[in-house]
Amino acid sequence: MFESKINIALFFGGRSAEHEVSLLSARSIFQALNQDKYNIFPIAISKNGYFRSLAVSKKILFGEDKRVPEVERTNVLPEGILNLLENKIDLVFPVLHGPFGEDGKIQGFLDVLNIKYVGCNLRASAVGMDKAYMKQIFAYNGIPQSKFEILKKMDYSQQKSSNFFNEFAKNLGLPFFIKPANMGSSIGISRVNDLQSFARAVNEAFEFDKKLILESNVEGRELESAVLGSEKDIKVSAAGEIISTHDFYDYQAKYEDQSTELIIPAKLSPAAKAKIRNLSVQAFRAVGAEGISRLDFFVNEEQDQILVNEINTMPGFTKFSMYPLLFEESGISYSELLDNLIELALKKDK
Known part of the structure; x- marks a missing residue:
């Protein structure tokens, strides 16, 4: 006791x-x-x-x-x-x-x-939540990611949707994805294949935010890593793979669809494992994260391509969520992980 x-x-x-x-x-x-x-x-x-x-x-x-x-x-x-x-x-x-x-x-x-x-400070949390700022900071730090565009509600009107669509389709290719800049759990994300789906996706995403991210489609596997620690002492978990029967890893696939498969650890070459670990540390430090974060990746080993999709500064924390499961594979139990996060938080300066 x-x-x-x-x-x-x-x-x-x-x-x-x-x-x-x-x-x-x-x-x-x-x-x-x-x-x-x-x-x-x-x-x-x-x-x-x-x-x-x-x-x-x-x-x-x-x-x-x-x-x-x-x-x-x-x-x-x-x-x-x-x-x-x-x-x-x-x-x-x-x-x-x-x-x-x-x-x-x-x-x-x-x-x-x-x-x-527990978790990231105001600055890192804000950057991690606003995917537009996050992607711009990643780009500044040379962190590889998919092509992206930013669309603000004030710049968009339904009358000009065809002009916007043509421009984005040219820059990003088809299909591409639209999502709110400030949202998580894949809420408000849509796949765009044509002008009709573009207009519908934009309107849906604007229900959640006034700023949208548009990203090119990436052929490859969806992987995640978990990060724990401070800027000087960072632990990165083994990587895990998500295999979904959906077009992409949306909210239903994450929390409702029992057919979604999580493979932990993911089958990767030693070089790919090392690169994911290094990119996890780079991205964690780039936004000034501390305590807890989860990194999402697109991986295509045949093309030697590993792209950072985003960082989540307070990922889902159920016993079936990727963050604790990844660290469990790395030898840190759910309860021990909580102890570590609390200890890190108590050590931070007020």
């Missing part, structure tokens, strides 16, 4: 379209945290942005709800939550995926309160 426990606030839910994934991750994390070592205070955040009380949050976490029930109230922080954060909590584990959680907003809030937290 430990002499004194570490007090952890577990944030989950949030305003993002990835709200439901956050709840699944939080349930897995709560079950895996060592109750002899940690006092865990679940704090649910509703889809409309309100923090729920501890009592309500516990019921939600231990229940079967797929989302945090929304409430109408004037105060965002219920009585007692702010006092808890400022006076009792040693650390926050913000298991919040997507906007308003993975994009630096909650990190900035905790910085203001001078509270330590």
Whole structure:
């Protein structure tokens, strides 16, 4: 038994379209945290942005709800939550995926309160979430990636969709993919084959963000690696491969389709393994990440091509998610991984 426990606030839910994934991750994390070592205070955040009380949050976490029930109230922080954060909590584990959680907003809030937290700081979180900035930073650092274009809503109109389509098809080739710049879990992503699918994909993606990423299609395997550590001490997991029956690894394939296959470790040549490891470190450092990140790759060994697709600064954390599974293959169990992330966070300067 430990002499004194570490007090952890577990944030989950949030305003993002990835709200439901956050709840699944939080349930897995709560079950895996060592109750002899940690006092865990679940704090649910509703889809409309309100923090729920501890009592309500516990019921939600231990229940079967797929989302945090929304409430109408004037105060965002219920009585007692702010006092808890400022006076009792040693650390926050913000298991919040997507906007308003993975994009630096909650990190900035905790910085203001001078509270330590698991994962990347405001700056790295914002860059990792905004795929347009991320890709521009990767390009600056010479990190190989697919061809891409950026489309802002203010520049786009339905009347000019054919002009945009022709230009992008020329630059990127067909098919190409469209996705919101600030979103994860493959939400809002569409494959474009012609003008009709282009107009539909743009309109759908603009429902999630005012800025879109358009990427060329890459023939190859989809692989992922997990990263743990600080800038000076970085651990990279074995790489894993995703084999999906869908056109691409979309939300349904990730969380609903049982036919999606994860191969861990992926079958790769020693040279490809080394390159993925090196690129993982490069990308992690390029955005200034710390603590936790997952890197997504496109790999075509026949063409000697390994491209970084994106970095995720708060990846899915269920027991069946790639991030913990990859480190389990590398000899770090789910519970040990959580211990490492908490230890890294506690060592960070406030």
